[in-house]
Amino acid sequence: MKTVLVKDLVREAAAYAGREIEVNGWIRNNRDQKSLGFIALNDGTHYNPVQIVYEKGQFADYDRLARLGVGSALTVKGTLELTPKAKQPFEIKARVIVVEGNSPEDYPLQPKRHSVEFLREVAHLRPRTNLFTAVFRVRSLLSYAIHRFFQERGFIYLHAPIITANDTEGAGELFRVTTLDPLAPPLTEDSKIDYSADFFGKRSNLTVSGQLEAEAFALAFRQVYTFGPTFRAENSNTARHAAEFWMIEPEVAFADLSDNMKLAEDMLKYLIAYVLEHAVDEMDLFNQFVDQGLKTRLERVLEAEFAHITYTEAIEILLEADAKFAYPVQWGSDLQSEHERYLTEKTFKKPVFITNYPKEIKAFYMRLNDCGKTVAAMDLIVPGVGELIGGSQREEREEMLLKRMTEFNIHPEELWWYIDLRKYGGVKHAGFGLGLERAIMYLTGVSNIRDVIPFPRTVKCCGF
RNA sequence: UCCUCAGUAGCUCAAUGGCAGAGCGGCCGGCUGUUAACCGGUAGGUUGCAGGUUCGAAUCCUGCCUGGGGAGCCA
Secondary structure, rough: OEOOOOOHHHHHHHHHHOOOEEEEEEEEEEOOOOOOOEEEEOOOOOOOOOOOEHHHHOOOOOHHHHOOOOOOOOEEEEEEEEEEOOOOOOEEEEEEEEEEEEOOOOOOOOOOOHHHHHHHHHOOHHHHHHHHHHHHHHHHHHHHHHHHHHHHHHOOOEEEOOOEOOOOOOOOHHHHEOOOOOOOEEEEOOEEEHHHHOOOOOOOEEEOOHHHHHHHHHHHEEEEEEHHHHHHHHHOOOOOOOOEEEEEEEEEOOHHHHHHHHHHHHHHHHHHHHHHHHHHHHHHHHHHHHHOOHHHHHHHHOOOEEEEEEEHHHHHHHHHHHOOOOOOOOOOOOOOOHHHHHHHHHHOOOOEEEEEEEHHHHOOOOOEOOOOOOEEEEEEEEEEOOOEEEEEEEOOOHHHHHHHHHOOOOOOOHHHHHHHHOOOOOOEEEEEEEEEHHHHHHOOOOOOHHHHOOOOEEEOOOOO
């Protein structure tokens, strides 16, 4: 007999009504009475478990079935019966129950609410809980939706390298990649580590961004995006930072900053709509147990035009704000978390693009505006999460790029190929970075990044 | 890295200087088709670790460890 998946039963229960079927899965809950018992069995294909009914008259080993623990794996053969008056739309009246894998009484998950902190300690079992089932199904759906969005628009998917020797971007601390013996590395004449003897013949590290490589491909394919793991060795201990996370970085040739923002807004709305449509049960769970304003907020975002303000306007709003900030507001300083939160949660109550930041507080590759004081950068900040997207129009003028690199103390010879892109058919182009995990947090209301990554890597934490 | 709060049964928590407890889960029993079922019984503790104050410490003090929240940095 072919095993039927619960997701198919849910979709066309009537077609299976009265028929003998086989299902298998793991026990979420098992309760027995004098003459019959009920098992909630989750087979991994659907948010909801299927109810298995077993009757004493049918099973010689009824007492043993009644004692099966949560987490046990079963194969069940029986008849599907529609139960329109009950909480569940259908159930399976069992004829045969085979115990595939027992789960003893020390199984950590109970049929009750657990704290997310406890569940992090059993990261190998937490995907069997309602919350994490929902989170990781949404993570998968969202990843697919991201590919769909870009592929539908003709973007080329670029696999940017994971190991690089670009030591110049300054986006956080780097994880060194080396095959040298840490106890006895080869030394140069002046007693420094001789990286010319290392695997790549130079210092190398895990990527902190695929953007520079994406620019090269954008100037060949016009529209590209990267989607892959990114690594930062920053000693930051917050609910929004991980050492290993996934980033999406579109890059578009012949595009300026306003094209860039249009793309970001279209993308975010597409992703929200996709998840609301394809993860109905999961979104209901988040809305009920995690963040009660979630669905309403996301639905409003779909209809709203995102706000657009310049950095200078943001400073003016904050200076006039009726709020006390721990950090002073002044033109030239970067916006603090509290400032961003005020703008997106109090002033606008929706996503806000902030553009044209002072050149001193942004990266060297961002295009200098005509005023000479600001660069064509944009950050998208959203309620609850803060910065979700950071991007810019890139500096396509070779002379200007070299000048900016000098200001940032970056040696041109280390990025000779990046400068070449300006020399040979350089055009205006723009792109941005979206943190996948931040997007999941925004879409689910889950407030800790460790709870949207299957096996999170953070400072002092690399278990599993 | 800084600030801050917490750590008591498998889980969630109570006990604030004087006998270490409850709910859930586990185990045993009962039960009308249950829905995180319900009812009864029962087992389960080096109160994070080390030291100190005290007649007496889960409770007060010091150090360390672990975790949460916030900040910096950023996505």
